[in-house]
Amino acid sequence: MYVTLFCLLFALFNTSALAASNGDFQSFGATSLSKSDGSYWVWGAGQSVPIQIHDLSDVEKSFDCQFDRQLVMKKDGTVWFWERKDPSGEIQVHNVQSLNNLIDVQYKMGDLLALDQERKVYLLSTQGQLTSDRLNQITHLSGIDDVVDLGAYWDYHQQSHAEIWAFLKKDGTVWINKGDFPTEAFEPIPAPNNVIEIEENIAxxxxxxxxxxxxxxxNDLSASITAAPITxxxxxxxIKSYNKSYVAIDQNADLWFWGVTLTGASDGTIRHNQTVPVKLNSIKDVKDAFFVERSLIVLTKGGDVWEASIDRESMPENPVFNHLTSDVQEIKLGARHIMMQKNDASLWGWGVNKxxxxxxGDFEFMHLTPQRVxxxxAVYLNDEPIVMNSSGVIIRNDQxxxxxxxxxxxxxxxxNWDTYTKTVTISQREPEKEPVTISINYSSGTVDLNNKPVTLSNQPFILVSTAYLxxxxxxESLGGKVDWIQDEGKIFILMQ
Structure with a gap:
């Protein structure tokens, strides 16, 4: 397999500046961030470190729909869509003219719903994948307006399932779709009024x-339903929920749990339903909570992050909470991981990382200890920015x-890449210059410059078909000069 990208190591790099803080970013998502210079960066989908999307700037908020394609909103309220094209990996950016000033985007059950500041809901039936070809199919969901919050859930019964969206209106009423979605027929749930938040099928x-x-x-969607209080x-x-697992935080900052716990694995997974809420006495001063895989993640008011398992038949009153990290300001939830911002503005991730x-900077399937983003x-050659669609700067061994x-x-x-020997040869032949040949063998670790062995302080490596040098x-062997601007996070290569 050809090595598609070749990488270079800045040997005199001062990692203390790189590792000290991510304080030059303005906002972050589960797999993205915006820097104070207006640049927009993403990771995931085979990219183990942040890479810049050069055609996007001044991004205020991102809406994580899928790893390799997302909607973002700029500071001027315009909405943009970026996607990675296979097999080249090229990133393309498109303006979504039908959407502006978004508040929320929910991507669930093969449909995407977008809510804007005018409290209108827009629908895109993605058939499991959001692509640029479908952007012109976004339509206003005219059957429901004046919406301030969105929720969605599946219901299963005897091999049939229902796709249900819930809509919280400004007047505090909750509405659901009547019939198979997408539909423009909706009905209110009679009981709950003055609702301020919805999560799945709780309010x-x-x-x-x-x-x-x-x-x-x-088959029951046509029948009216009524909500009842959880006494x-x-x-x-x-309140928070995920696949019928629920938590609630009360005015004393205590945490309550009810709903589904899980045992078994894969096709043998068993869902246990705990209908009566239990107060979790082993955690206090709760600020926020999240479900990730089979874990309950809790952020306390003091900035500590704790984890307890929901891989059990029922949740006890005093589950063991394992301490993950401290000094956390905010947590964003991804599909199978969390992203945490600490008080020093650095970003840390926890969870599935495949x-x-x-x-x-790695592809370990899951990290059970927080890892720093x-x-x-950014890298420049003669002041020209280098587009890196498939991999970004990776720090290893302080370089x-x-x-x-x-x-x-x-x-x-x-x-030239020799697949059999896993050897890359870099050669330069220019008029009035001495020829240069660099050979790196990734199997043996040997490096030669003009047929003379060279000892490097760090071994070259390959990470998922990408070679790093x-x-x-x-x-310098090719006649260049390297400058590292630490405060700006930029590396300049100047040809002499």
Whole structure:
């Protein structure tokens, strides 16, 4: 298999500046961030560290729909869509003219719903995948307006299932679709009024009570339903849910759990339903809570993050909470991981990482200890920004490894990859210059410059078909000069 990207290591790189803080970013998502200079960076979908999307700037908010395609909103309220094209990996950006000033985007059950500041809902039936070809199919969902919050859930019964969206209106009423979605027929749930938050099929009212409406089957969607209070829950401030597992935070910052716990694995998974809420006495001062895989993640008011398992037949009153990290300000939830912002503005990920969604420079399937997102670093050749669609700057052993195949060629070098021996040869032949040949064997670790062995302080490596090479050694051998602007997160290669 051809090595598609070749990377260079900046040998005199000061990692303390890179690792100290990510304080030059303005906002972040589960797999993205925006820097204060207006640049926009993403990771995941095979990218283990942040890479810049050069055609996007001044991004205010991202809406994570899928790893390799997302909707973002700029500071001027315009909405844009970016996607990665196979097999080239090229990133394309499109303006979504039918959407502006978005508040929320929910991507569930093969449909995408977008809510804007005018409280209008827009529908895109993605058939499981959001692509640029479908952007012109976005339509206003005219049957429901004046919406302030969205929710969605599946209901199962005897091999049939129902796809249900819930809509919280400004007047505090909750509405659901009547019939198979998409539909423009909706009906209110009679009981809950003055609702301020919805999660799946539960609602939090202004008086602090939590209401629940029962599951329906696909054949029962035409029948009216009524919500009922969960009597054990009072003075509640926040609710969260994931696949029928629920938590609530009350005014005393105590945490309550009810709903589904899981045992078994894969096709043998058993769902256990705990209908009566239980207060979790082993955690206090709760600020926020999330479900990730089979874990309950809790952020306390003091900035500590704790984890307890829901892989059990029922949740006890005193589950063991394992301490993950401290000094956390905010947590964003991804599909199978969380992203945490600490007080020093650094970003840390925890959870499943098989697609690089933690941004930590590796593809370990899951990290059970928080991993730091590597700081986004831009690379320039003669002041021209280098587009790196498939991999970004990776820091290992206190040095930065950077993918730069296109830079080699722009520096006048030719590249040859021997698949059998796993050897890359970089050669430069220019008039009035001494010829240069660099050979790196990834099997043996040997490096030769003009047929003479060279000892490097860090071994070149391959990570998922991408080869990484030492920057200063290669660039200076090819007649270049390297400058690292630490405060700006930029590396400049200047040809002499």
């Amino acid at each position: 939090l009212k202004q008086d602090g009570t939590v209401w629940y409406w029962p599951s329906q089957t696909k 054990e829950l009072t003075s509640i401030k926040k 697609s690089g969604q933690l941004g930590s 590597q700081r986004p670093v 930065a490894f950077i993918p730069l195949r296109s830079v080699f060629e722009k520096m006048g070098a030719a590249i 030492p920057l200063r050694f290669i660039s």
